[in-house]
Amino acid sequence: MRTLISPDGTVTDRLPLTLDQMKDLYADMVEARAYDRKSIAMQKQGRLATYASFEGQEAAQIGAAAALERDDWVAGTYRDAALMWRAGYPWSNLVAGRTGDERGGQPPEGVNVLPPSITVGGHMVHAVGLAWAEMLSESGRVALTSFGDGATSEGDFHEAMNFAAVYQTPTVFLCQNNGFAISYPRAEQTRSETIAGKAAAYGMPGVDVDGNDVAAVFLTVSEAVERARSGGGPTLIEAVTYRIGPHTTADDPGRYRTEDTTEEWRRRDPLIRIRRLFEEAGEWSDGWGEELETRSAERIEAAVAEAESLPQPTRSEMFHRMYAEITAPLLEQLGESDG
Amino acid sequence: MRTLISPDGTVTDRLPLTLDQMKDLYADMVEARAYDRKSIAMQKQGRLATYASFEGQEAAQIGAAAALERDDWVAGTYRDAALMWRAGYPWSNLVAGRTGDERGGQPPEGVNVLPPSITVGGHMVHAVGLAWAEMLSESGRVALTSFGDGATSEGDFHEAMNFAAVYQTPTVFLCQNNGFAISYPRAEQTRSETIAGKAAAYGMPGVDVDGNDVAAVFLTVSEAVERARSGGGPTLIEAVTYRIGPHTTADDPGRYRTEDTTEEWRRRDPLIRIRRLFEEAGEWSDGWGEELETRSAERIEAAVAEAESLPQPTRSEMFHRMYAEITAPLLEQLGESDG
Amino acid sequence: MAEMNLAQAVNDGLDAALGADDRVVLLGEDIGRTGGVFRITDGLLEKYGPRRVYDTPVAESGIVGAAFGMAIAGMRPVVEMQFMGFSYPAYDQVINHVARIRNRSNGRFTAPMVIRIPFGGGIGAAEHHSESLEAIYAHIPGIKVVVPSTPYDAKGLLLAAIEDPDPVVFLEPIRSYRAVKEEVPGIYYTVDIGPVRVERAGTDLTLISWGAMMKETRSTAGALEAEGISVEVIDLHTLSPLDSNGILRSVNKTGRAVVIHEAPRTGGFGGEIAAVIQERALYSLQAPVLRVTGPDTIFPLKRSESHYLPSVEQITAAARKTLES
Amino acid sequence: MAEMNLAQAVNDGLDAALGADDRVVLLGEDIGRTGGVFRITDGLLEKYGPRRVYDTPVAESGIVGAAFGMAIAGMRPVVEMQFMGFSYPAYDQVINHVARIRNRSNGRFTAPMVIRIPFGGGIGAAEHHSESLEAIYAHIPGIKVVVPSTPYDAKGLLLAAIEDPDPVVFLEPIRSYRAVKEEVPGIYYTVDIGPVRVERAGTDLTLISWGAMMKETRSTAGALEAEGISVEVIDLHTLSPLDSNGILRSVNKTGRAVVIHEAPRTGGFGGEIAAVIQERALYSLQAPVLRVTGPDTIFPLKRSESHYLPSVEQITAAARKTLES
Ligand SMILES: Cc1ncc(C[n+]2csc(CCOP(=O)(O)OP(=O)(O)O)c2C)c(N)n1
Ligand SMILES: Cc1ncc(C[n+]2csc(CCOP(=O)(O)OP(=O)(O)O)c2C)c(N)n1
Ligand SMILES: [Mg+2]
Numbered sequence A, B: 001m002r003t004l005i006s007p008d009g010t011v012t013d014r015l016p017l018t019l020d021q022m023k024d025l026y027a028d029m030v031e032a033r034a035y036d037r038k039s040i041a042m043q044k045q046g047r048l049a050t051y052a053s054f055e056g057q058e059a060a061q062i063g064a065a066a067a068l069e070r071d072d073w074v075a076g077t078y079r080d081a082a083l084m085w086r087a088g089y090p091w092s093n094l095v096a097g098r099t100g101d102e103r104g105g106q107p108p109e110g111v112n113v114l115p116p117s118i119t120v121g122g123h124m125v126h127a128v129g130l131a132w133a134e135m136l137s138e139s140g141r142v143a144l145t146s147f148g149d150g151a152t153s154e155g156d157f158h159e160a161m162n163f164a165a166v167y168q169t170p171t172v173f174l175c176q177n178n179g180f181a182i183s184y185p186r187a188e189q190t191r192s193e194t195i196a197g198k199a200a201a202y203g204m205p206g207v208d209v210d211g212n213d214v215a216a217v218f219l220t221v222s223e224a225v226e227r228a229r230s231g232g233g234p235t236l237i238e239a240v241t242y243r244i245g246p247h248t249t250a251d252d253p254g255r256y257r258t259e260d261t262t263e264e265w266r267r268r269d270p271l272i273r274i275r276r277l278f279e280e281a282g283e284w285s286d287g288w289g290e291e292l293e294t295r296s297a298e299r300i301e302a303a304v305a306e307a308e309s310l311p312q313p314t315r316s317e318m319f320h321r322m323y324a325e326i327t328a329p330l331l332e333q334l335g336e337s338d339g
Numbered sequence C, D: 001m002a003e004m005n006l007a008q009a010v011n012d013g014l015d016a017a018l019g020a021d022d023r024v025v026l027l028g029e030d031i032g033r034t035g036g037v038f039r040i041t042d043g044l045l046e047k048y049g050p051r052r053v054y055d056t057p058v059a060e061s062g063i064v065g066a067a068f069g070m071a072i073a074g075m076r077p078v079v080e081m082q083f084m085g086f087s088y089p090a091y092d093q094v095i096n097h098v099a100r101i102r103n104r105s106n107g108r109f110t111a112p113m114v115i116r117i118p119f120g121g122g123i124g125a126a127e128h129h130s131e132s133l134e135a136i137y138a139h140i141p142g143i144k145v146v147v148p149s150t151p152y153d154a155k156g157l158l159l160a161a162i163e164d165p166d167p168v169v170f171l172e173p174i175r176s177y178r179a180v181k182e183e184v185p186g187i188y189y190t191v192d193i194g195p196v197r198v199e200r201a202g203t204d205l206t207l208i209s210w211g212a213m214m215k216e217t218r219s220t221a222g223a224l225e226a227e228g229i230s231v232e233v234i235d236l237h238t239l240s241p242l243d244s245n246g247i248l249r250s251v252n253k254t255g256r257a258v259v260i261h262e263a264p265r266t267g268g269f270g271g272e273i274a275a276v277i278q279e280r281a282l283y284s285l286q287a288p289v290l291r292v293t294g295p296d297t298i299f300p301l302k303r304s305e306s307h308y309l310p311s312v313e314q315i316t317a318a319a320r321k322t323l324e325s
């Protein structure tokens, strides 16, 4: 398993990024965590529907997104807010989605990030089709799909992996192995030692990487993206990480795991190790740290304000959203005044 | 890939069977081929619906079934008539099924062979459940599921393999890789070099074997059955063989393969190599050969006669077959005289 | 007798089944350690152990397909789909295998199993968590489809479903899980699958519904009664096999009917009921059978939920329209 | 204009689409080298090459899911499911993804794609090869469901489906593939999705059907006409969105209707049609809307097929019953 920066911040191998680039990634992780914290708080206040925290997975998501071009495709899940945002999907859309507003699923034109997949498994093969289309149009675009360890148990994982390999589509499969499918631990999900190892069944390269090491994730995904862009076909990447929070705000991890393991993983926090690295290199200042915090808080607050300022969606919108042109039955049903 | 008897009949390794046992297997293969030939003829005469020939796959099917106990479970496909028969499913049931009679799907009590699966992929996991139940009741029974190379592309293959490995059910996965999914060649179905290799993705042992070598198949399946019975869990076996005939009587192989390859495989015919072995060993007599032919023909004719003597199924049976106790709507609908 | 809500009643029914019959096993995602996302299987792993209650990988087709094999081999598996929106990957197993093995084998092999599926909206859940596509199950020959709306029924119908020699899809109305409590016998009992449940007798109008919409249906009936309108309320509680006679008995008496469901209108099961009524009771109909349903849209996210779910007002309006004809 | 049967017309339509629009690609099992099990794509791989026509692994969910991704990225994929009985593994992709992306993204992403599904019985095929479960597709919000019954319609509706900005499930009646030939324009043309097709005008009775059962429906109409009964025949040819007004226009005129389909009765789409008619035209109904359908059984194997499929006799009997009321 590839690591470039160990939990204590020591660099164990050549870094693919300049210090400035590292600072940007760190700043992004700080901003992502601010969003995560804010969302949890808002959910408690009843301002959001259930929320799936990604705390602990910031490096996997920010590092992966940083390896993409602005117009590459991304198909992720309910837990990939950081990844989606770094790929261009506005925080305000993400917040709106969680307030229960379909308009959240509508990122700006030019942002090729699909709204989060709520079903487990089905969306991976979409990234095969997206990449397939780009391959045919020779646009050079690739498609990255992100999913969890649990998703690899679905038949759709198998079909997606196989199609990508058979047609050699420029698809990057990013599995964030965060240890659990809700309460079901990775060790019980499959007897395969690693998830990366499953790639061999499809004649596809598979690599595992320390998912809490933003530099290692960036490098690994960059290599896969490069392979895809240059016609080398798909890659499966297993980013080994851990879900620090509950599955969602509706979940109680106490029922299936011990605080000790979680504590252990807290010590491998993806932000802390980068901060230590900066400290070692004498590149850290508390002032800068606070600056990032305030800037992030401001941006998230602005996004929340924007999302919450969206007018109450109307009944009519619900009908008109269904087809390019509203159908006769929908028009009739819309017409039926209450009752 | 394991071979014990090469196409020219020379024994390359210790045989797991006595000469008498080999003769029984040979006799079974002859009888199976007689059934296959008869079925093709009957289909031409319009006495059967489309028929899927297994010519060339007799060794894989007879060798596998011979490794099972009488009360083990079998879940196979439309192409597994020889396997099912050798496992206890009467020829007459198989013929009846092909004439388009649901009664063909009803083997005698005590025969734990499911009617053939017509859908590709769905039935493999049934053998996981069957084996799971036997494991819980500690009956010592195992379940074998047979499927083709094409079926390994279905998501259900993935879920079946994973469940069997996760719960360590006594299941034997027998893939008859006959080179094609209808017209789609094995090489294009997946970039994995072998199908046996896919087992690793589930932490399951996977082995490939010369599917036209009845002794090698028998030995390989016996080992897997033994492992399963003794609590060692599931095994994936890839029996490499070839479909000599068309996919079904409705198919035209000329559209997707050359006669040459088929000719090559004819030379590896599973019956011929055993006959050669007997000849080498001075154990062959044309008299015995003819005896087998006539005996087989008689048995198949008898089975056909039995199947064709089944009275025309009634409309009432179609309704009463649906539930243990016919439901009110079905009773009403049955009552509706025409119209 | 204890007071239970519907969720507790299902849990109690599963407990009773596990206790009474060794062949019963439970399979599902997160049903063990956590007791399931709705806590319906809470405590059952602890009580019956890991050979009776199984946490499974996230693989719905595998869950149903494996349970199907177990059922053929003589067990009585009860599987949980986490939400109806996640049951579709198993649809092929249900329609092509579970529903067909008795027919395919002319009775030689059968699949006595239960597929529990929480369904319906109204809790402001995420996408796919509010589905009400009972119609796609009710149209499958070879299975039965049951939908309790009360705690008493939930336990009794569940035990009947587990005893049933044929496969049963058991739909659990999410919105009703913790809505109301009622007395539920602690003992093992069953409620017949099939016959409609006439919840309230009346003579002027028949309201027909199932699952969570029974709540709004009851409120409507109550309000109308207060105005002196005598309303008969039918809880269908079995969609398949459909008890046409039970429905007709009521409509022949009242001459007026409104069917209420939250599934989309077109192709919803309400159409079947209206069709049956006009087919066999046209001449006793005083007014068209009206349907109050969800629109032909996707069930919306939280902020639009109220735009989707049929309301007491809509049901009342339809009832009045029917009464005025 | 050339004489074509329905199979040839679909092939001609696919040819026209591939020729007219580079974004059109075909995906399916055995559709390349062999031209598909029904030879519907015959010659298209040769003519348009391997970048337009793809043989795929046996993986229906993968086929539909990959095509869905292609559609989002701007292509116009047309996929073939080998038989309806094998389309169920893809049902989750259709209902949870294909049908929902426009709604989920508030119009930002769409899935203009066509899923071709041969369906229906009558050719003595093996198990699962005779399915007619159009109702489970017609109930899905977000897609359209089209069913041609004639060669002319097949080509025109297919091209309309491929042009449609929303996903279309295109059902092809197997029994009709080679049943009859008719003049089909060689040029590119479309037939509107939606409006019913009044195949024959009449005043005494309306017969409503779709797909392969149109054959028996036509024969019945012909026979009744011979007796001086004026029959209006409606080929629904679009199940979703349903053209209620087209149906009501006819029934308001005739006052009598029989719906014919081969799918099982309960939960079949005929229920929806009968429900709509009685809802909105009760007072012009002279008789109940009757349904002549397959029974609530699994479509049987060859020897019992005649026990299942609705016959001209059954349709005639229902028509008479309706006329006598
Ligand atoms: C098809 C389907 N089945 C079940 C669910 C319910 N569910 C939501 S998340 C989840 C666990 C997924 O685990 P994993 O893939 O590891 O992702 P993580 O939540 O850990 O990021 C399950 C079972 C679902 N959303 N979709
Ligand atoms: C789910 C499903 N999809 C498609 C089909 C149509 N079909 C029947 S056999 C077949 C090819 C199967 O190939 P393989 O698994 O290699 O078995 P073989 O026929 O070669 O023995 C296909 C695609 C089917 N029966 N079921
Ligand atoms: Mg996980």
Ligand SMILES: [Mg+2]
Pocket (backbone or CB within 6 Å): B148, B149, B150, B176, B177, B178, B179, B180, B181, B182
């Ligand atoms: Mg094959």
